[in-house]
Amino acid sequence: xxxxxxxxxxxxxxxxxxxxxxxxxxxxxxxxxxxxxxxxxxxxxxxxxxxxxxxxxxxxxxxxxxxxxxxxxxxxxxxxxxxxxxxxxxxx
Amino acid sequence: xxxxxxxxxxxxxxxxxxxxxxxxxxxxxxxxxxxxxxxxxxxxxxxxxxxxxxxxxxxxxxxxxxxxxxxxxxxxxxxxxxxxxxxxxxxxxxxxxxxxxxxxxxxxxxxxxxxxxxxxxxxxxxxxxxxxxxxxxxxxxxxxxxxxxxxxxxxxxxxxxxxxxxxxxxxxxxxxxxxxxxxxxxxxxxxxxxxxxxxxxxxxxxxxxxxxxxxxxxxxxxxxxxxxxxxxxxxxxxxxxxxxxxxxxxxxxxxxxxxxxxxxxxxxxxxxxxxxxxxxxxxxxxxxxxxxxxxxxxxxxxxxxxxxxxxxxxxxxxxxxxxxxxxxxxxxxxxxxxxxxxxxxxxxxxxxxxxxxxxxxxxxxxxxxxxxxxxxxxxxxxxxxxxxxxxxxxxxxxxxxxxxxxxxxxxxxxxxxxxxxxxxxxxxxxxxxxxxxxxxxxxxxxxxxxxxxxx
Numbered sequence: 001x002x003x004x005x006x007x008x009x010x011x012x013x014x015x016x017x018x019x020x021x022x023x024x025x026x027x028x029x030x031x032x033x034x035x036x037x038x039x040x041x042x043x044x045x046x047x048x049x050x051x052x053x054x055x056x057x058x059x060x061x062x063x064x065x066x067x068x069x070x071x072x073x074x075x076x077x078x079x080x081x082x083x084x085x086x087x088x089x090x091x092x
Numbered sequence: 093x094x095x096x097x098x099x100x101x102x103x104x105x106x107x108x109x110x111x112x113x114x115x116x117x118x119x120x121x122x123x124x125x126x127x128x129x130x131x132x133x134x135x136x137x138x139x140x141x142x143x144x145x146x147x148x149x150x151x152x153x154x155x156x157x158x159x160x161x162x163x164x165x166x167x168x169x170x171x172x173x174x175x176x177x178x179x180x181x182x183x184x185x186x187x188x189x190x191x192x193x194x195x196x197x198x199x200x201x202x203x204x205x206x207x208x209x210x211x212x213x214x215x216x217x218x219x220x221x222x223x224x225x226x227x228x229x230x231x232x233x234x235x236x237x238x239x240x241x242x243x244x245x246x247x248x249x250x251x252x253x254x255x256x257x258x259x260x261x262x263x264x265x266x267x268x269x270x271x272x273x274x275x276x277x278x279x280x281x282x283x284x285x286x287x288x289x290x291x292x293x294x295x296x297x298x299x300x301x302x303x304x305x306x307x308x309x310x311x312x313x314x315x316x317x318x319x320x321x322x323x324x325x326x327x328x329x330x331x332x333x334x335x336x337x338x339x340x341x342x343x344x345x346x347x348x349x350x351x352x353x354x355x356x357x358x359x360x361x362x363x364x365x366x367x368x369x370x371x372x373x374x375x376x377x378x379x380x381x382x383x384x385x386x387x388x389x390x391x392x393x394x395x396x397x398x399x400x401x402x403x404x405x406x407x408x409x410x411x412x413x414x415x416x417x418x419x420x421x422x423x424x425x426x427x428x429x430x431x432x433x434x435x436x437x438x439x440x441x442x443x444x445x446x447x448x449x450x451x452x453x454x455x456x457x458x459x460x461x462x463x464x465x466x467x468x469x470x471x472x473x474x475x476x477x478x479x480x481x482x483x484x485x486x487x488x489x490x491x492x493x494x495x496x497x498x499x500x501x502x503x504x505x506x507x508x509x510x511x512x513x514x515x516x517x518x519x520x521x522x523x524x525x526x527x528x529x530x531x532x533x534x535x536x537x538x539x540x541x542x543x544x545x546x547x
Contacts, residue, residue, distance in 0.1 A: 007096060007101055009101055009102075009105060035096065037096075037098055039098065041102075046098075046102075048096070048098050048101055050096055060159075060160055061156070061159060064159065079105055079162050080162065081104075081160070081161055081162045082160045082161055083096070084161075084351060085104060085161045085162075085163065085348060085351060086096065086097075086100050086101055086104055088347045088348060088350070088351045089100070089104055089344045089347055089348050090097070090100040090103075090104075090344070092343070092415070
């Protein structure tokens, strides 16, 4: 379903285990990771994940809180947003 | 292959995080016409029950939407039918009681402001209109979240100068009754010409007569985003390039507002109303309409060229915004409130911006003389003169204009009125000292203008 897609954006200093830690949160909530991209920007690690929460075992807010908790442990900044905001804003 | 563009994601996050992109207000517009009764206590009870029933989920659902898109929804508000009508049939009218009822309901459903304590009197006052205007100062002093607006002129009807006279006195009294808070009562009171019936922004929001039972109207914002985009242009970029850049940003801002508005309206199970295509500044650094004008190449807002820059900005915002949504309404344009815009405050402090220039700017943008603090000893007829001038601009140019000035009690030029929050703080600006009382006291109406021979 279109509105079940979310984009997770993670910023911070690069370190070992970021992808694994976030992926484990996704697994816990049965969230399907459909796409991952990563880059560095001004010495910061930036990772983007597109996920589908349509078959997840929890609601959006619980999943978001779980990701935020994990990101805090990793000392990373994270944004969890429904994909629609990007689709609407950047296409005519 | 990636199914998303990372640059788009980064731009969106940057707009929200660095440049204050937000949904400025989600306003539940609600008819109270079925609350009318011959007993004012019964009316008040019906009003309270209806508002708390319809708006009970507004704040919590708005919070959910905010979380899901990670875009701040700054204000949750309610606009109701002009209260002059709602209290008019009571044998024991008490408009202050209705204001207190609105305030109590606003607290109960956790909205920041509730608008509609007002009347439309461009041709004249009914008994209810008279009583409501009489009650405005007391109502604003005894409530926290109630906003009041009175429409005193229109292009079709002309300007009701008797009402202009009274509103000058009402603004003054509203400030005096809230003297310990720098006259904040007057900051919640606005006088209009050609008032729109679906405006989501305060203090002028109300639910117009032609509106449905209820609707959700959205006010978007984002002056900081526009300013940042213009700062990236080369200094010799021509005006076509400048206008196009503003249009593309306005499109992005508005389409986000449309998404959020439709989602929230669906959750509340009420119709989506309109998007108000406005650039509304906040006191936060960089979130300033004045700074946009300065990014176009003016040393300070107020320099000669300011009105032209604002005209370009206002028009480009509308052009970009209308591409993003089918239903546009409200005030739709750039706001130039002095106290709520750090760039405007600086321009006043530096002596670049005066009341006369602000008045000229209102000819080409959406609102009017907005959140301007003036000396507390300004006579009521001078305030009426400021109102009359602004109404004339609206009437002749077939546009909305408004006046929200605060004659700050016991303070003069050089002092500051301090409100905090979105209302900000304002340096007190001088007004013209010459007398206008004979003109203002003439009463009657300034006739509606002719619609040909346009010059």
